[in-house]
Amino acid sequence: MILSLAWKNIWRNKKRSLIIIVATALGLWGSLLSGAIWMGWGESMVDTAISRDLAHIQIHKPGYAQNKEIINYIPDGFQILKETQNLPGIAAVSGRTLVEGMAASPTSTFGVKIVGIVPAQAKTVTDIYKRLIEGEYFPDGGGRNPVVIGRKLADRLGLKLHSKIVLSFQDLDGSLNYAAGKIVGIYKTESSLFDQSNVFMRQADLFRLLNTKPLIHEIAIRAESARIMPQVYAAVKANYPQLAVHSWKELAPEVAYTSAAMEAFTYIFIGIILFALLFGITNTMLMAVIERFRELGVLIAVGMKKGRVFTMILLETILLSITGGVAGIVIGAISIVYLAHAGIDLTALASGMETFGASTVLRPFLPLDMYIALPIMIVITASLSAVLPAWKVIHIQPSEAIRTY
Amino acid sequence: MSLIELHDLCKTYNTAAVPVRAVRNVSLQIEKQEFTAIVGPSGSGKTTLLNLIGGLDKPTGGSIFVEGKDIATLKANDLIDFRLHHIGFVFQAYNLIPVFTAKENVEFIMLLQGVSKAKREQRALELLESVGLGDRVNSFPTQLSGGQQQRVAVARALASRPSFVLADEPTANLDSHTAGALLDMMAQLNREFEMTFIFSTHDPRVIKRAHRVVTLEDGAVKSDIRQNEAAEGTE
Ligand SMILES: Nc1ncnc2c1ncn2[C@@H]1O[C@H](COP(=O)(O)OP(=O)(O)O)[C@@H](O)[C@H]1O
Ligand SMILES: [Mg+2]
Numbered sequence: 218m219i220l221s222l223a224w225k226n227i228w229r230n231k232k233r234s235l236i237i238i239v240a241t242a243l244g245l246w247g248s249l250l251s252g253a254i255w256m257g258w259g260e261s262m263v264d265t266a267i268s269r270d271l272a273h274i275q276i277h278k279p280g281y282a283q284n285k286e287i288i289n290y291i292p293d294g295f296q297i298l299k300e301t302q303n304l305p306g307i308a309a310v311s312g313r314t315l316v317e318g319m320a321a322s323p324t325s326t327f328g329v330k331i332v333g334i335v336p337a338q339a340k341t342v343t344d345i346y347k348r349l350i351e352g353e354y355f356p357d358g359g360g361r362n363p364v365v366i367g368r369k370l371a372d373r374l375g376l377k378l379h380s381k382i383v384l385s386f387q388d389l390d391g392s393l394n395y396a397a398g399k400i401v402g403i404y405k406t407e408s409s410l411f412d413q414s415n416v417f418m419r420q421a422d423l424f425r426l427l428n429t430k431p432l433i434h435e436i437a438i439r440a441e442s443a444r445i446m447p448q449v450y451a452a453v454k455a456n457y458p459q460l461a462v463h464s465w466k467e468l469a470p471e472v473a474y475t476s477a478a479m480e481a482f483t484y485i486f487i488g489i490i491l492f493a494l495l496f497g498i499t500n501t502m503l504m505a506v507i508e509r510f511r512e513l514g515v516l517i518a519v520g521m522k523k524g525r526v527f528t529m530i531l532l533e534t535i536l537l538s539i540t541g542g543v544a545g546i547v548i549g550a551i552s553i554v555y556l557a558h559a560g561i562d563l564t565a566l567a568s569g570m571e572t573f574g575a576s577t578v579l580r581p582f583l584p585l586d587m588y589i590a591l592p593i594m595i596v597i598t599a600s601l602s603a604v605l606p607a608w609k610v611i612h613i614q615p616s617e618a619i620r621t622y
Numbered sequence: 623m624s625l626i627e628l629h630d631l632c633k634t635y636n637t638a639a640v641p642v643r644a645v646r647n648v649s650l651q652i653e654k655q656e657f658t659a660i661v662g663p664s665g666s667g668k669t670t671l672l673n674l675i676g677g678l679d680k681p682t683g684g685s686i687f688v689e690g691k692d693i694a695t696l697k698a699n700d701l702i703d704f705r706l707h708h709i710g711f712v713f714q715a716y717n718l719i720p721v722f723t724a725k726e727n728v729e730f731i732m733l734l735q736g737v738s739k740a741k742r743e744q745r746a747l748e749l750l751e752s753v754g755l756g757d758r759v760n761s762f763p764t765q766l767s768g769g770q771q772q773r774v775a776v777a778r779a780l781a782s783r784p785s786f787v788l789a790d791e792p793t794a795n796l797d798s799h800t801a802g803a804l805l806d807m808m809a810q811l812n813r814e815f816e817m818t819f820i821f822s823t824h825d826p827r828v829i830k831r832a833h834r835v836v837t838l839e840d841g842a843v844k845s846d847i848r849q850n851e852a853a854e855g856t857e
Contacts, residue, residue, distance in 0.1 A: 218726075218733050225721035515717040518678055520706025520734050520782070522699055616678040619713060620669065 219525070223532035227540075230505065234537060237494075237501050241541025242548065244490040245591070249549030250556075252483030253581035257557070259479035260582050263465075265407050266472045268344045270415070271465040272311070272437035273446045274453055276301070279461045281434060285317055287389055287427070291460065294433040301438060304456070306449040308441045309341035312433035314420050318386030320366070322374035329370065329416045331384060333423035342439045345404050345417065351378045352402035355419060362422050364398035367412025368405040378403055384416070388427045396426045480584075487591070491598045494538070498602035502534050506606040513610055514618020523611050530607045531600060538599035539592070546591055549583075556581045623690050624651040625786060625818060626675060632683030633670050633841075644670040646841040647684070652786075652820060657812045659832035660822040667841035668822035669790050675820065676709055676788045677701050689785055706734055710779030712789035712821075716771040718763040724750055724774045725759040731781045749777040752814070753807060769800035776808065786818035793828055805831045 227234050267273060276297065281289045291297060298312045314333030319326050336355040340346050345365070346354035355363055364382055376382055378400055385395050398418065406412055424431055440449040446464065454462040466473035506513065516526055560578040633645040644667045652658060660668050673679040674686060677693045686693050688708060696704055705711075718727045728746035737745075750759050753773040755766075763771050772792055779787045789808075793801035805828050811817050821832075829835055830849075837845045 218730065222719070222721065222730075229721060511715075512717065512719065515711075515713065516719075517702065518676075518705065519711050519731060519778075520702055522702050524699075525734070616673045619678075619715075619717065 219529055220532060223529050224536055226505070226509075226529075226533050227537050230508075233501055233504065237497055237537055238541035238544065240497055241494055241538055241595075242545035244494055245487070245542055245545025245595075246549045246552070248483070248487045248490045249546065249583060249587075249591075250552055250581065252486060252587070253549075253553045253556075253583040254561070254579060255479040255482055256476075256583060257579050257581040259476035261579060262472055263476050266469055267439075267465055269406050269408065269411060270343055270345075270437075271468055271472075272342050273440045273443070273465055274438040274450050275463050275465075275468060276436040276438070276453070276457060277434065277461045277463075279459075281461065285315065285434075287316055287387065287434075290314075290432040290434050291436065294436065295431060297457065297460070298433065298436055300456075301436060301453065304449070304452060306441050306445045306452070307438055309338075309439045311335070311338045311342040311437045312420070313339075313435040313437060314423050314432060315434040316386045316423065316427070318384055320370060320374060320416055321383040321385065322376050322380070324375050325373065327370060327373060327413070329384075329414050331386060331416050331418055331423065333418050333420040335420055339417075342437050345406070348404040348406050349402045350405045352400070354402050355417075356401060360399050360401070362396060362398040362426070363401040363419065365402040365404060365417040366400055367409075367415060368403050369409045369413035370416070371400070371403050373413060376400060382416075386427075389429050394426060398422075483583075483587070487594065491594055495598050495602050498534060498538055498599060499605055501537070502530065502603060502606035503609070505533070506530060506609050510613065511618050514613050514615040517613060518615035518619060523613075526610050526613075527607045530610055531603045534603035534606070535596055535599040538595050538602070542592060542595035546588065550588070553581050553583055625654045625656075625689060626650070626652040626820075627687040628675070628684065629687075630684035631671075631674060631681055631686060633667075633674060633679065634682045644841050645674065645681075648838075648841075648843055649684075650836065650843065650846070652818070654818055655812065655816045656818055656820075657809060657831075657833040658820045659829050659835045660820065660838060661824060661829055661835055662838035662844070663824060666838040668824075668838060670841070671838065672788050672790045672820065672822055676711065677705050706731070706782060708785045710782060710784035710787035712772070712775045712779050712787060712792045714791040714794045716763070716768070716775050716795075718771055718774055718778070720763050723760045723762055724755060724766065724777075727763070727774055728777045728781050731778055735782055745781060746777070749780055750774070752811065753777045767800075768796050769804060772796065772804055773807065776804075776811070780811065780815070780817065786820060789819065789821035791822055791824075793823060793825060798825070798827055801825060801828055802831075 276291065278289050278291050294312060298310055301307060301310050311334065316331040316333070318329060318331050320329045350368060354365060366382065371377065374382070380400050382398050382400055383395060384398055385393060388394050404412070420431070438453065440446045450462070450464045513526055517523060557580045560580050562578055628648050628650045631645055631648040632643070635642040635644055648671065660671060662668055670679065674681050677696070681694055693701065693704060719730065722730065725746045728749055729742040732742040732745065747759060750756055753776055755770060755773055755777070758766060758770065766774065793804055796804060808819055809831060812819050823829060833848065835847045835849060836843060
C-alpha cells in the first residue's frame with residue numbers, strides 16, 4: 218500500500234513527473250547509444266586487428282621482437298605448431314615464416330615484411346583471403362612464386378595484378394637474394410599501414426628461395442572465443458616457458474587501450490548525465506515535498522513514523538527515476554540492436570577511420586553488464602536525490618504543518 | 623484513574639517579541655466515554671491544548687497523563703506509536719490523502735498498525751457504513767462534499783480503535799446544518815462504541831450538543847460545565 222501510495226503520488230503532478238521521466242529516458246538513451254557506438258568502434262578495432270594478423274596469441278623465440286633476423290626462428294617450430302593445434306580451447310593455429318626485405322618495381326622500392334604461410338592454414342586464423350579486391354588468394358596453378366600484396370603497396374610501386382614484383386632479402390648465411398614473384402592477388406584491409414608493408418608468399422616457395430630447411434618465426438593462435446582467451450593464453454604460456462608467448466593485448470597495447478578507454482568513456486558519460494539528472498530529480502522531489510507539507514504532517518500526526526515517511530519519499534524518487542530509466546534503457550537497447558543489425562555506414566569518413574584501423578561499417582554494441590550496472594546506477598542516483606527532500610520530511614513538526622490559524 | 627489527567631499544564635510560545643502563554647495552568651480530568659467540547663474565542667488556546675493532549679506538542683510546564691502514562695516523557699518515535707494506537711485525530715481541514723479512496727484512507731491507519739489486508743478492508747467498510755458513507759467507499763476525497771470528507775475523517779480516526787478521538791474545530795469548514803449532522807453522528811458513535819470524544823469549537827449550535835463544556839479564556843479554564851443530553855437532535 219505504501220508502494221501504491223508512492224506510485225500514485227508521482228502522478229499527482231503529471232506534467233512535472235513526466236518532464237523528469239522524459240529527461241531521464243532521453244539522457245540515458247543518448248548516453249547508451251553514444252556509449253554503444255564508441256564501444257562498437259573499440260570492439261571493431263580489436264576484431265579487425267585480431268582477424269587481420271594479430272590472432273589471439275602469438276609465440277616467438279625470445280628476443281625476436283628486438284631482433285627480427287631470420288636466424289631467430291622458433292626451435293622445433295613445426296613440432297610446437299602441431300602440439301598447440303591440439304590444446305583445449307584453441308580453434309586454429311598458423312605458422313608464419315617472416316623475412317624482412319625489400320619489394321621493388323621498375324620504378325621504386327619499399328621495405329616490406331615477407332610473410333610465408335600455408336594458405337589453407339592461414340585462412341583458419343586470419344581473414345586476409347576475404348579482403349582481396351583483385352585476383353585470388355593463392356589459386357591452384359598460380360605459377361611460379363605467387364605473391365599477394367596490399368593495395369597500398371601496389372599503388373606505391375605502380376604494380377597491377379599479374380605484374381612481376383622483385384623481392385630482395387638476406388638468407389640464413391647473410392647473403393642477399395633476389396627473387397621474382399607474380400602478383401596473384403591484391404588485398405585491402407582497414408589499415409593502410411598494414412597493406413603497404415605485408416607481402417604474403419607460400420612457405421614452400423620461401424624455403425626454396427632461402428635455400429633452407431622449413432622453419433617458422435611465429436605461431437599465431439586463434440582461441441575458440443575471446444572469452445576463454447585468457448585461460449588459453451595462460452595454458453600456452455605454462456606449456457612453453459622457453460618461448461615468448463604474447464596475447465594480442467601485449468602485441469598491440471594501443472588497440473587494447475583504445476578499447477578499454479571507450480568503455481571508460483561510456484561510464485563517464487553516463488555518470489555525467491546521471492549527475493545532471495540528480496539535480497533535476499532533487500528539485501522535483503523537493504517541490505513535491507514542500508507542496509505536501511501539510512499532508513505529510515498529517516501522516517506523522519496520525520501515527521506514521523518518520524522513517525516510514527522517509528521510505529515513502531525514497532520510494533517515490535526511485536520509482537520516478539526507474540520509470541524514466543527503464544524507458545531509456547528499453548529505447549536505448551532497441552536502437553542499439555537495430556543499428557547493430559543494420560550497421561552504421563561510415564564510408565563518408567572512411568579514409569580517416571582506416572588509418573585508425575577500424576571497420577567502415579560500425580556496429581554499436583553494449584556489453585551485458587552495462588544493462589545490469591545501469592539500473593543500479595539509477596537507483597543510487599535516485600537515492601541520493603531523495604536525501605534532501607527526505608531530510609526536509611524528517612524535520613516536519615506536525616503541529617506546525619497542520620495548523621490552520 | 624481518569625482517561626486523561628492534566629496537571630497544571632502550561633504552554634508558552636517563545637516568540638521574538640513577547641512570550642505567548644497559550645495555555646496557563648490547566649488542570650482537567652476527562653473520563654472514558656465523555657463527549658467534551660473545548661470552547662472559547664479564537665486565540666483562547668483550544669488548538670494548543672488539543673495538540674498537547676494529542677502529543678503533537680510538548681508542554682512547557684505541568685504534565686499530561688493518558689491512561690496513566692506521562693506522554694511528555696515519551697521519545698519521538700514512541701510518541702508517534704502512542705498516537706497511532708491510542709488517539710484518533712479529526713482535523714478542521716479534513717486532511718484526507720487525496721490519491722486514496724475513502725476506503726483506502728480508512729484502511730491506511732490500520733496498515734500502519736500492521737492489521738492484515740482482509741481485516742483492514744472489512745473494518746474500513748463497517749466504519750464507512752456507520753458514518754453513513756456505505757455507498758461512497760470508492761470515492762476519492764475530491765468527489766465528496768466537505769461534510770462527507772469529514773465523515774471519512776471520523777471513520778479514519780476510529781479505525782485504529784483509539785482510546786479517544788481529538789477533533790480540533792471539526793465543523794469550522796461546514797455549514798451549520800452539515801455541522802449539526804456531523805455532531806449528531808459523533809454523538810451516536812459516542813453512545814454506540816462508547817468512544818470518548820474531545821472536540822473544540824466556537825459554534826453555539828455545536829456546543830449545545832456536548833455533554834461537558836470546558837471554556838477557555840486566554841489559555842486558562844474559565845468554566846467547566848456538565849449539561850444534559852436534551853439538546854441533541856433539535857436542529
Ligand atoms: N506556533 C506558535 N507560535 C507562537 N504563538 C502561537 C503559536 N501557536 C499559537 N500561538 C498563539 O497562542 C495563542 C493560542 O492559539 P490557539 O491555540 O491556536 O488558539 P485557538 O485554537 O483557540 O484559536 C494565540 O495567541 C496564538 O497566536
Ligand atoms: Mg484553533
